[in-house]
Amino acid sequence: MYRAVPLLLALTLTVFCQDPADPAALSDAAQEAARANRPAEAEELWKRALKAAPGYFPALFNLGYFHYSRREFEPAVPYLERALRVRATDFNTHYLLGACYQSLERREDALASWRRALGINPRASKLLQIMIVEYGRGRYFTEAAAAATQALELTPDDLNAFLLAIKANQDAGLYPVALEIAQRAVTKYPQSARARFEFGFHLQKVGRIDEALGELKLAGSLDPNYEEPHYFLGETLQQLGRSAEAIPSLQRALAIRTDYTPARLALARALIALKRLPEALSELTEAVRRDPSHPQPHLLLSQVYFRLGDEANARRERETSLRLRRENPTILEAVQGRQFPASPGPRK
């Protein structure tokens, strides 16, 4: 109660010192108050500015931004929409309105706003990157791929732009395009293990298996701490029925990253295919220890126990797998539709 008195006094003084008819002065004062972390006063001043001049753009935009920054997306929207009626070609307002819509889970509206922003500034590469991600989340894969191609043209020296474009085209099912971009990436960044990996991955996607295996091996050799090429090399060999060849690659991936569950599962599958059941059992037990909520080690364990004639344990593991699957339905990783990047952390 007592602490509120000085704040109230400051607000009263500021408000009464402004020219009540000058929206610019009111808006400037609001800006000042916001900077000084006096949000209530700032909001009041912007509102007064709008009372004086309902179409005063800075006040409309700033009130929108004010609410956005406080994560009050719903009240931000009308101010930003009004601001655009005053100044339809303002890039920032379109961008911000899109961000508010996105936060309100109005993806279509967000993307429409951002498309308008992009129409005003076609070189806004950061916005393009945001749109690529949002198109992907909305499963607008073709649009994501087009935006990614555009972003790559704007920033041709950015490896990340290559990677985004590869992923967007992969999601769109445009594997030859993804491969072509990956090929350009390895030409530009021949020592990049990540670029090499993407090239190998997409060579495999279009069926050029022998070349893919070579690129994956090269990717693994370029970065001794990069586990993904080893895993994928092993996975590809395993898919081809070359289980014995797959095992060293998968073991290498696991030596780099011991908690790499997909690699351990692939190793277990290779061992099962070779009827090396005790070793498979050991790997799967380790997988369960490291990743107890993952259903797949339990499913494979049920198969190993079943093949060993232990139906009781097979059934127990199967039930555990089914329970975990229900509890965490998105934990499984589709190898061919892998998320991007599949391994944690940025990699050059």
Next chain:
Amino acid sequence: MTVAWGQGVSTQNAAAAPRSSDSGRPFVASFSNIASESGLTKRFTSGHETSKRFIIEANGSGVAMVDYDNDGRLDLFMVNGSRLDGFKGVAAPTNHLFRNSGGKLFEDVTKKAGLEQAGWGNGVAAGDIDNDGWTDLYVTYWGPNLLYRNRGDGTFEEIGVKSGTAGPAREWSSGATFIDYDRDGRLDLLVTSYLEFDPATTPLPGKSPNCEWKGMPVLCGPRGLPYGRVRLYHNLGNLQFEEVTARSGIGGLKGIYAFTPIAADLNGDGWTDLYIACDTTPSILLRNNQDGTFTDIGAEAGVAFSEHGFEQAGMGVGVGDFDQDGRLDLIKTNFSGDYPNLYRNSGDWVFEDVVIRAGLAVNPQYVAWGIGMADLDNDGLSDILQVNGHVYPEIDTASARSQESYRNPRLVYRNLGDGRFEDVSSKAGPGIAERQSSRGAAFGDIDNDGDIDVLVMNMGEAPSLLRNDLPPGSGHWVQVRLEGTRSNRSAIGAIVTIESGGRREMRTLLSQSSYISQNDLRLHFGLGKGDRIDRLRVTWPNGQTEDFRGAVVDTILHLVEGSGEARRQSSKR
């Protein structure tokens, strides 16, 4: 993370796997669609054709090739669907029976046969339930199912309720197979239901996270909708069945969207087992425990999920011994963005999905349904024919962002004999290249010329009747018609093994397979250059094995249990 998030079906974003180089061998089978000239012009109905609000409109129906009048020619039965908003001023569509009059002509005898039944039909299974020598039909519905007893005079009597096999009034049954699971010589019945469907409570397109396809609002499900179930009926004789779902252990199956069941002895112990393709839930392998009960060992045996542990959108199932190792293998169709499964049977209930290395993962762009493992070119090896069609007609609209299309061509894979197949669709004739949104497919020899023809259900269109025209001088062949005496008379569940030309080929007599469809109850074997049969062995459904003398090639043989003598059957064309 799976890419299936936010969609009603399970798919894996899989790209086409590499194709092997062309073997250069000619493929002599050529399929032409002769439906129109044969009088098969009735269109199938399955909801609205260009926009589907509910999943029941998307699944289509099965077809059957059966010789209902025992005249030696295969007749055609087609199950029809319906529409939720009815048919104002127009008669509702019905199922159809077409009698094979020879000379590629078919006569619509639906009314005469007493099969003029409207409603939302789904699957069909054939078998002789009363061992009277006449093939009976079971048809699944959204609503009570129908059991048609063949009176033997060209007409059928519907005894679903009377026999105790109709099921609940509002159940959506999808698949069904006859099976003599207890080896008492009478055909029992397994019925799958897809899901509990109520249009009043099912969300409309786009109204839940499971009602989208690649950003487009589409019909909801199956994910998010109440699960279906499986029922087993034991044949008591006297056209009476008793439901034994709980007692058999099958009642314990939960959380499934079940489609096509097949009944076959998968471990060679003389007792018929069951495999059920399930959509977006684990598929089921029911091991026959030889005591009237079954145990689901699908996950343990490796046939419930994809190799990476994903549920798949299982639709149809084919059965055969593609690698001629004396064990029955399975092939299951799935959704687009995923591969089929070719489950190689390694014995002792161990199955390995070898679809990629077999060369069958090269066309994941299609939603696949009906499938058959059959020797299409009579070279002595089991080939594969698959029919396709997307479930969302909306993907063909201009606003759709998908590169897929609703109508797709068929696929034919030739068995190369070394565990691999090659895609020969482009060489397999105009009937394969035709684009329809197909569902059910039945395999059999409609003109008794010794090769396999295919009947295909097409959504919103007339069926395709794909006549196979092998050139003169193609491989030898033989077909066998089995007649059980101690076993069930249809001999469903029997396994026939033929040794000829240094090869050994086995086939099992199935009730339902493919996608909720019924193949010819005669078994067809291509023999290649084998111009004589060295051994013909039948393992009857009761587990007894019998060798038959007097088997000759290029004909249809009638094998009666216990006779030991193969008799030639006249083959009318």
